Amino acid sequence: MASFARSLWQGYLSVDEEYLRPYLNPNNVINFEDYPVMIQLGLVGTFMLSFAAVMSPIFYLLLTQRKQLILKGNAQAASYVGYIIMILGIIYLALPYSMVQAWNVQNSLPSVSISGYIFTNMFRLAECYALRMPDPVLLESYWMFALYFIWPTPPKFENGHLVQASKGKVPATALLILGKILLICIILYVSRELYCLTSYTYMASMAVSMVFYLHVNVWLDLATLLLAVVGCASIQTFQNPLLSSTSLREFWGKRWNLYINGMLKRLVYKPLLQNKIPFAKLAASAGAFLLSSLFHEYTWAIAFWAHPEVIWPGLTTLFFALHGLFIGAEDTLYAFSNDYIRNIVAKAPRLLKLIPVWISLHSTVWMFSYALWHHGWMHDSHVLYGNLYAWLPSPGCFEWPEWLELFVGYLLITPMVFLFGDSGSTNEKKEKNPNKKKS
Secondary structure, rough: OHHHHHHHHHOOOOOOOOOOEEEEOOOOEOOOOOOOOOHHHHHHHHHHHHHHHHHHHHHHHHHHHHHHHHHHHOOHHHHHHHHHHHHHHHHHHHHHHHHHHHHHEEEEHHHHHHHHHHHHHHHHHHHHOOOOOHHHHHHOOOOHHHHHHHHHOOOOOOOOEOOOOOOOOHHHHHHHHHHHHHHHHHHHHHHHHOOHHHOOOOHHHHHHHHHHHHHHHHHHHHHHHHHHHHOOOOOOOOOHHHHHOOHHHHHHHHHOOOOHHHHHHHHHHHHHHHHOOHHHHHHHHOOOOOOHHHHHHHHHHHHOOOHHOOOOOOHHHHHHHHHHHHHHHHHHHHOOOOOOHHHHHOOHHHHHHHHHHHHHHHHHHHHOOOHHHOOOOOHHHHHHHHHHHOOOOOOOOOOOHHHHHHHHHHHHHHHHHHHHHOOOOOOOOOOOOOOOOOO
């Protein structure tokens, strides 16, 4: 079985390949050297969900047992159970590295999916371990815990019940997925022809970062769509972050990656804020950014295990540290400003408020996407999405002046950024919980 698994992942298809072609190697072991990346993603997703389903009853029994021991005042026995949970959690975190090594996963899209999903599960496990989960029902009903632990996009809970998805959620989410795939294809198609989108640090980092997050959002939206089909609402991942954020604190705290944001608030931000330590707000923000940076460092380490030369250890942490400092500077300036200046800022046009947010993001995004860019995320994305635009005629090599090519490239990317910002906002009506009591 191990040799079969290794042979299964040797190589991946070019954009022109269409069919699965199994054959027998000299050792009479089935080998899929030309295995499509879409099938790789499907098998990776199936394996991850299956393994999480196997582990969920074990974690649930241990977590509920620990909670009961704490309520009974048996702290020593509860600590022993806690140690077992921690050991299993560490083993669970080591699973992605074992998988990508044993199966020789070369394309970074499946490996990013593995590591991101597993680490997110650890966030959810840590929430329940610290008894800071979004709803107490998670440790009262195994099925609620299993759904929260296993599914990529967590469902919404309210008063111990699942919140129902709003009407029109299914077609709205389906259109959102198609729109994001279209944006990915446009950026990838343009990047083949415009030299500036793959060679200049700023332009390349912007293009790679957009393709990365659009790809992640497509798969998260697919999970949201499946939940909506069965009538369950899920947490909205993005809330128009690039067009509606008037400060970096609002960008990171209220609009960007909200379900990860909620877990960081429950695990780190609120506990540090409630301890009343000196500079509690700054320490809480720093703790949340530190945990987020560890999450991304772990993801890059797993995704690019075969090419460690593209990983710059600590660069992603520096990206989040800088944004933590930027938020601290915002808070300091606001604290020392008088009412007159605050009124001017409050009445300023939204576009002017966006300028500092955009400058801080654009000047540091290369730190975040350094490994993605140097490993060849755009190439790996071409392998997955290439068949969707391979039929289009090639516009040929542009022989424009360098300044004009840069200008055209930026104009092509900027609308993608704005559309990407809008794509996170569905402006839908709030989901209703039929079990909520009327006051």
